[in-house]
Amino acid sequence: MKKIGLIGILFLFFCVNIAFADEIDDCIKNYPGNQDPCITLIQKKVFELNNAIVPLQKESVGIRSKISSAKSQIVSMENQMILLTKRLIDKEADMEVQRILMGERVRRYYINSKKYTPIMIFLSSGESSGPLRQYTLFQAVISQDKNTVSNYILDLKNLELNKAKVLVEKNKIAVIKKDMETRFGFLAGEIKKAEAYKAVLSAKQRELEAQRFASLNLPTSLGAGPLMCTDDRKIDPGFGSGFAFFTFGIPHHVGLNQYGAFGRANVGQNYKDIINAYYNGVSIEKKPNITIKVKGYGSMSLENYLLGIYEVPSSWPMEALKAQVLAARSYALSYTNNGAKEICTTQACQVYKGGNKGGGWEQAVKATEGEVVTKNGQPITAWFASTAGAYTYTSGDIGWKSTDWTKRTRDTNGDINSFDDLFKKAYDKDSPCFYAAQGFRKKYNKSAWLKPSEVADVVNVILLAQKDSSVQNHLCYKNDSAHGCTDTWDFERVKTELRNRGGSPFNLINSANISDWNKNEGRVNTISFSGDAGGASFAGATFKSYFNIRAPANISIVGPLYNVEKR
Numbered sequence: 001m002k003k004i005g006l007i008g009i010l011f012l013f014f015c016v017n018i019a020f021a022d023e024i025d026d027c028i029k030n031y032p033g034n035q036d037p038c039i040t041l042i043q044k045k046v047f048e049l050n051n052a053i054v055p056l057q058k059e060s061v062g063i064r065s066k067i068s069s070a071k072s073q074i075v076s077m078e079n080q081m082i083l084l085t086k087r088l089i090d091k092e093a094d095m096e097v098q099r100i101l102m103g104e105r106v107r108r109y110y111i112n113s114k115k116y117t118p119i120m121i122f123l124s125s126g127e128s129s130g131p132l133r134q135y136t137l138f139q140a141v142i143s144q145d146k147n148t149v150s151n152y153i154l155d156l157k158n159l160e161l162n163k164a165k166v167l168v169e170k171n172k173i174a175v176i177k178k179d180m181e182t183r184f185g186f187l188a189g190e191i192k193k194a195e196a197y198k199a200v201l202s203a204k205q206r207e208l209e210a211q212r213f214a215s216l217n218l219p220t221s222l223g224a225g226p227l228m229c230t231d232d233r234k235i236d237p238g239f240g241s242g243f244a245f246f247t248f249g250i251p252h253h254v255g256l257n258q259y260g261a262f263g264r265a266n267v268g269q270n271y272k273d274i275i276n277a278y279y280n281g282v283s284i285e286k287k288p289n290i291t292i293k294v295k296g297y298g299s300m301s302l303e304n305y306l307l308g309i310y311e312v313p314s315s316w317p318m319e320a321l322k323a324q325v326l327a328a329r330s331y332a333l334s335y336t337n338n339g340a341k342e343i344c345t346t347q348a349c350q351v352y353k354g355g356n357k358g359g360g361w362e363q364a365v366k367a368t369e370g371e372v373v374t375k376n377g378q379p380i381t382a383w384f385a386s387t388a389g390a391y392t393y394t395s396g397d398i399g400w401k402s403t404d405w406t407k408r409t410r411d412t413n414g415d416i417n418s419f420d421d422l423f424k425k426a427y428d429k430d431s432p433c434f435y436a437a438q439g440f441r442k443k444y445n446k447s448a449w450l451k452p453s454e455v456a457d458v459v460n461v462i463l464l465a466q467k468d469s470s471v472q473n474h475l476c477y478k479n480d481s482a483h484g485c486t487d488t489w490d491f492e493r494v495k496t497e498l499r500n501r502g503g504s505p506f507n508l509i510n511s512a513n514i515s516d517w518n519k520n521e522g523r524v525n526t527i528s529f530s531g532d533a534g535g536a537s538f539a540g541a542t543f544k545s546y547f548n549i550r551a552p553a554n555i556s557i558v559g560p561l562y563n564v565e566k567r
Helices: 007-031 037-114 117-122 131-213 258-266 273-279 302-307 318-335 359-367 421-426 452-467 467-476 491-500 538-549
Strands: 243-248 281-285 290-292 296-301 373-374 509-518 523-531 534-539 562-566
Touching: 037 131, 117 281, 258 273, 258 318, 258 509, 273 318, 290 302, 296 302, 302 318, 302 359, 302 421, 318 373, 359 509, 452 467, 452 509, 452 523, 452 534, 467 491, 509 562, 523 538
Parallel strands: none
Antiparallel strands: 243 562, 281 373, 290 296, 509 523, 523 534
């Protein structure tokens, strides 16, 4: 490939990005009902962005190393300059002393020369103490003084030359350093812009995926009633061997994990411990009982409003109830801007049914009267969800506005080395939606199990898309032109197109496993497959996105941490 230069590449790169942003907007407008094509489009661009950023980062690291080396050389030369300057000063001082001493000797020589005329020396005796001997010694001293001065002058000249050379080299390296710093600054700026653009795309992808998951009717909290997740491990689909993809938790994984609070209370944690486990750097403060407006119910005091919140069962442990009360009270204050705005009564806000729920819930409200979760003195938007699947995320992680009070948490009692550890140590392990395969087909006993050939098809779709991104609109599960899926290719067509591009399609998948996952943050890094065409591995997020486009019906992977099981 002919090199067009880094600046040229970046210019083309960002020109394309501007056009691509318009393309995404058009896609979202044209296909409002099903955003699968747009998700695929965004995924393609994120992949390209990653490929573009990596070489820039490598070059940036190389330039940073060169700048560091240049700085070290300049420091070394500055030290040499300091040493040479000191030696020059010392040598000049020594020479000045010698000049003074020689001047004194010259003065004495002049005086004595008047005494020792040539005729006197000629007529003097040969005794060692005579005028001839004194004259000879005096001449020797003068000759030595001259040699000393000459050597000093030579040393000074050499020192000055060395100093000048060091100064020239220092200036050269300083110019190189400045040039590299300019280049490094440029690269750093371009990398920052590319990373920012990738973040925008990733947020948009999460937004579109959230719209898809809405079709699953998964509740965000327990306010919608009992969770209705089915354990597909107990279901026989009727077709023998197959695979199912199980997600840990259900959206949205931010803030208070309701079943996590339940688990923490059961092992003795108090409500303040629970609050601090799920929110970052917060305080619990007393706030006055203000009046708020509730949609459909009018105005009421905040404390009376809380009595009618239906988010968790009253039968739960008291400390879990108190933690939920604080989250609900804080959320209401933040959402209404301390009473200035009306709050809704559904999961879009928090579930309110009016009246007094009574029981343990009423006790928890009264026991914590006025207590609010704050950050820098202000009530926080204390989001909560039913089941985090052992891991919570920041609001920015899922595409919401970034906040400094949400945090990534491994919500477990002890270290985690395997999925088995999660089932034993996760605080929310008792939730029916802790580990579930989401979605189903009416046939196959209403399960989320897929045949080995269906999993092979998903794998083939990814392999084909990686070879030719222009075929994206043919890779959806069903032919639906209204949603951007035109002339959808079936299993066999995908195989043929993959072969035509030099790929080796799978007919059956024999095994699948999560070969690498982040145990601190709860994300799949790599998923691997083997079958009649050999092996294939994909990034966890890549497989998840394509699975959600190609898998039949509404079967979906709804979170970053998932597992695959075979029956």
